[in-house]
Amino acid sequence: MWWVGFETVTWTGETEPTWYETFEGEAKRGFCPTCGSRVAAIDSDIPEIGINVTALDDTSGADLLPIHASFKDNAVRWLPSVPETEHSTAG
Template sequence: MWWVGFATVTWTGESEPTWYVSFEGEAKRDFCPTCGSRLAAIDSDIPEIGINVTALDDTSGIDLVPIHAPFRDKAAHWLPPVPETEHSAAG
């Protein structure tokens, strides 16, 4: 799963996603009300909304280049490696 952080998000489509509290006072997750796909997450200690990149219509933007890859040593061998990375502004 690949996430990207945004300060604000504008949802398009027929309806807003459905939010569920996953940890009271700490985190909530967002799902498509039609198919149930996980779309987004908000955590209390991160000032951005995390969007699952596979939920985006267009992933070609330069702002979607990975800057951090946890568990790099456990990545699938067929994925192109993410070079040594910097930490995002979110931490």
């Protein structure tokens, strides 16, 4: 997955994600109420909301370039691979 962090988010559309606490008091994940796709994450130790970039309408911004990939060996073939870069301080 390819995530980007935002300090604030304004949800558009009919509803916002359905939230489930995945680790009590530590993390919750937001899922599309229609299809069940994971679209967002909130972790108690990170002051941003993480949004799965594939859930965004426009991913063309220069500030949305990936800087780190987790689980690269398990990446789906149809998404472009993330080039090797220095590790970010987040995740």
